[in-house]
Amino acid sequence: MLELRMIDFGFGSAKPILKSVSLSLAQGEILGLSGPSGAGKSTLGRIAAGYVKPLAGEVLLNGTSPTLGHQPIQYVHQSSIFAVNPRWRIGRIISEAWQPDSGTLNALGVSRRWFDRYPHEISGGELQRVVLARALGPQTRFLVADELSAMLDPITQVEIWSFLMERRDQGLGVLAISHDTALLEQVSTRRVVLAMGHLQPAADIRQSETAESRVALSCR
């Protein structure tokens, strides 16, 4: 279980953007997070992944603070170019955390032909898939997917979310941040909305049957 308890956050002297925000995410759950631009969704996701320290409150993984060095909570943002070393080739980038198996690479549409290239020598959508493959190592229990598929064409988007739903069935917990509420409705087991510093539940859209949701996704 990933828990954020009573998180307060603001940048410098600017007014607070997160006010006593709490959420919990179970393994095997996809929690959809939407809200207006600038509401603090990415900031909340980065706090969950340990990239940003909250001013108050705590992040707990199975009841304890996540330890440094071991990163079971991964954060993937749509601007993947900022998440990679531009001087490293794709093969080195992708094996930084683990050696992804062929099944993972195929499911995410990652070609081994890219491995000798640098990040600027593949497309933004291809780099997005590389960064996602890197994030989904065996130690990963939770994924913060921040506008993960916004740069991808609809078919690739379906393939990636279908793969993540399979991983969900194997226990991966996903915090899916997006403005695409139609997408969130299809992939999420639960949805929340962040606005004015507070988190509120969206309409209950719990999908009890995984196969049904996969079919719905493929029909988009």
Ligand SMILES: Nc1ncnc2c1ncn2[C@@H]1O[C@H](COP(=O)(O)OP(=O)(O)OP(=O)(O)O)[C@@H](O)[C@H]1O
């Ligand atoms: N490093 C920073 N320094 C100062 N202000 C920041 C910083 N990063 C983000 N902000 C501000 O914090 C607020 C929340 O940003 P955040 O990116 O978390 O919002 P968001 O809900 O993810 O927005 P969007 O949907 O547009 O991506 C915004 O007003 C943003 O300008």
